[in-house]
Amino acid sequence: MLLRTTSQKIIGLLVGSILLFLCFVASIIYGYTDTSLGLALDAFRNFDGSNEHIIVQSVRLPRAVIAAIVGASLAVSGLWMQALTKNPLASPGIFGINAGASFFVVVAVSFFSVTSLQTYTWLAFLGASVAAFAVYFIGSIGREGLTPMKLTLAGAAFAAMFSSLTQGLLVVNETALDQVLFWLAGSVQGRKLDVVTAVGPYIAVAFIASLFIGKKMNLLAMGDDVATSLGVKTGLVKLVAAVVIILLAGGSVAIAGPIVFIGIVIPHVARYFVGTDHRWLAPYCTILGAILLLVADIGARYVIMPQEVPVGVMTAIIGTPFFIYIARRGFHGK
Structure with a gap:
C-alpha cells in the first residue's frame, strides 16, 4: 500500500476531499453551455433568470450532486460486496442488483405504461432490493449458511435471470425500449434533486452504518471461525453488511440507472492507497467513487458534443481494462 501511517492516510483523505471539491466545481462549470466560475457564483448570489443561471442552478448543480452521491454509493457497496463474498470482482452488476432494478422498471413500462422518472426511481429501488434479498x-x-461461493453463484444466477427476462420484454415491446433505453445505459443527466430526496435517507443510513462495521469486517476477513472466537457475531455482521449493500447499490441504481464498474474498480484503487483495513477503505471509497463518476460525467459531455453519451458508457470504457486486469491477476496470480 502507498500510505502506511495514520498521518499519511489522513493527509490522503484531505487531498482526496480537495480533489472531490474541484471535480464538483468543474462539473458545474463545464459543458455544452459555456460558463465560468464567476458566472456560476453569480447564479447563486445574484440570480437574474438568465439561461446560463438557470442551467447552473437547475441542471448542473443537481447533476453534480447526484453524480457524487451515486459514485460514492456504488464504490462503497462494491467494497462491502467484495469483503462479504471474498470475491475481487463482486459488484452490483455481477450480483444481480442492477438487473433486478432494470427488470422492475421495464415491467412497469411494458404493462402499466409508467413514464414518470420519480416512479422509475422507486421501482428501481424496489427491484434492486428484491434482487439483493x-x-x-x-x-x-x-447447513453451511452464507458462504462466498454460494452468494456469488446465487448473484450470477439472478443476474442472468433478470437480464434475460428484461431483454425478452424489450424485444416484444419496442415502446418500452424507447422509454427506458437511456435509463438502462446509466445516466445522471436530466435527474432532479427530488429523486435524491426519495431514497437519500436510506443511503445516508447506509453510509453511517458503514462507519461502524469496518472493524468487524476486518475480523470477518480472517475467517468465520477466527472472528467468532474473537467475539464477533458473524451472522449479524453479514446481515448488516448485506443491508448496507442493498441500500447503497439499490439507491444508486434507482437514481441513475445501472452504472457499471465503479463498484469493482474503486475498492481496488483504495486498497492500493491504504491496504486492507476497512475502517480506512470505506471513507477512501466514498471520496474516490464520487471523483470517478464526476470525471466520467464531465467526459461524457464532450465525447460526441453537442450530444452526450450516458455516463454508464464512460464508466464502462474506463472500467473494462481494469476489470480485465483484475480478472487476470485473480485467475493467474499476477
Missing part, C-alpha cells in the same frame, strides 16, 4: 436468501440456504 433474493440473492442473500438463496446464498444462506444450507
Whole structure:
C-alpha cells in the first residue's frame, strides 16, 4: 500500500476531499453551455433568470450532486460486496442488483405504461432490493449458511435471470425500449434533486452504518471461525453488511440507472492507497467513487458534443481494462 501511517492516510483523505471539491466545481462549470466560475457564483448570489443561471442552478448543480452521491454509493457497496463474498470482482452488476432494478422498471413500462422518472426511481429501488434479498436468501440456504461461493453463484444466477427476462420484454415491446433505453445505459443527466430526496435517507443510513462495521469486517476477513472466537457475531455482521449493500447499490441504481464498474474498480484503487483495513477503505471509497463518476460525467459531455453519451458508457470504457486486469491477476496470480 502507498500510505502506511495514520498521518499519511489522513493527509490522503484531505487531498482526496480537495480533489472531490474541484471535480464538483468543474462539473458545474463545464459543458455544452459555456460558463465560468464567476458566472456560476453569480447564479447563486445574484440570480437574474438568465439561461446560463438557470442551467447552473437547475441542471448542473443537481447533476453534480447526484453524480457524487451515486459514485460514492456504488464504490462503497462494491467494497462491502467484495469483503462479504471474498470475491475481487463482486459488484452490483455481477450480483444481480442492477438487473433486478432494470427488470422492475421495464415491467412497469411494458404493462402499466409508467413514464414518470420519480416512479422509475422507486421501482428501481424496489427491484434492486428484491434482487439483493433474493440473492442473500438463496446464498444462506444450507447447513453451511452464507458462504462466498454460494452468494456469488446465487448473484450470477439472478443476474442472468433478470437480464434475460428484461431483454425478452424489450424485444416484444419496442415502446418500452424507447422509454427506458437511456435509463438502462446509466445516466445522471436530466435527474432532479427530488429523486435524491426519495431514497437519500436510506443511503445516508447506509453510509453511517458503514462507519461502524469496518472493524468487524476486518475480523470477518480472517475467517468465520477466527472472528467468532474473537467475539464477533458473524451472522449479524453479514446481515448488516448485506443491508448496507442493498441500500447503497439499490439507491444508486434507482437514481441513475445501472452504472457499471465503479463498484469493482474503486475498492481496488483504495486498497492500493491504504491496504486492507476497512475502517480506512470505506471513507477512501466514498471520496474516490464520487471523483470517478464526476470525471466520467464531465467526459461524457464532450465525447460526441453537442450530444452526450450516458455516463454508464464512460464508466464502462474506463472500467473494462481494469476489470480485465483484475480478472487476470485473480485467475493467474499476477
